[in-house]
Structures are given as C-alpha cells and as structure tokens.
Amino acid sequence: MTPPRAHTWGRRGHTPVIRVRGRSRRRTSIAALCCYKPGEKSRLIHRPRPHLRLKGARKSFSWQDYRDLLVRAHIQLDGPIVVVWDNLNTHLATGLKRYEADHDWLTTVRLPPYAPDLNPVEAVWSLVRRAMANTAFDTSDDLDRTLRRELRRIQLRPHLVDGCLTATGLALSPPTPP
Secondary structure, eight states, X not given: OOOOOOOOOSOXXXXXXXXXXXXXXXXXXXXXXXXOOTTSOOEEEEEEEEEEOOTTOOOSXXXXXXXXXXXXXXXXXXXXXXXXXXXXXXXXXXXXXHHHHHOTTEEEEEOOSSOGGXXXXXXXXXXXXXXXXXXXXXXXXXXXHHHHHHHHHHHTOHHHHHHHHHHHTOOSSOOXXX
C-alpha cells in the first residue's frame, strides 16, 4: 500500500509528508491481455486476484490463473488466440505449456529474455501507475476500487490500447515477402 511517487506542486525544498498506515495483510495481483485484431476495436481483458498475506499462501498468479484468463479471453473474443508471452516463470510452467499444446485455438510466441519495451501490457501498467501517483489509499478496498476504475477507463478507450501497441513498434500483420 506504499503510494507511488510523482512530482508535487509543493515549494522547492519543502517536501510534503504523507502518513501511510502500516502494512496490509492483503495483496492484489492483476493480469491483463491487450487484444488486437485488424479491422476491429482493440480490447483489454484483465483479471484481478486478491491474496491474503498468510504464511505459505501464494503471492502471485499461478499457471491455472493464467489458463483461466486465456479461456475467458477465448470465450469473449470467440476465435483463435495468439498470445505473446514474456518470460515470467509462471508463463513457462509445464502445466501451462501442456495446456497450450492440447488446445489448437491457442498459439504462443515468446518475447526475447528481457524486453519490456516490446510488451504492450507494460504500457497499460504505466497508464495505471500514472493515474494513481501521489495517492495514499486508506484501505486495500480503496486500492482495488481505483485499480478497477483505471482499468475500466482504459477498456472504454480502445485508442489507448492501440497506443500501447504503437509504443512497442510491433505490427499486427506479418511483413510481406520481398
């Protein structure tokens, strides 16, 4: 719940101090897919998942959570999906690889080892963080509500999702052979 920092309108040399409560026992993970199809509006599909900070409890998405997100996207998009994964260890899990191999509607492509500049979802997180800068949340529910509101704002503006792809320099269609 530590707030992100951004520039302030305070006087130079007088840094404003914001009191933040102690650690929360909750953690929120969010996975998102930027969906592009030539000739159609771009879409953002996301899934938040709250976690309790209990001893031995999982603190992030499991491969089953990513599988469920892919199934949800397949149902919403009503067609085959090409997923471009980064090299997060959960994306490389054997269970997820097995699921990918068993379903012909799902094709996966891997990004190079450290290439956040080629991942459009990183630009989505940048937009969300920018909207939440200089905000101290009172409760974890306030944080969840703000995250959902910002993601919904991006969902309703397909040009923002298009801009995330444009920032990567990647193209939707393969280049034509010479």
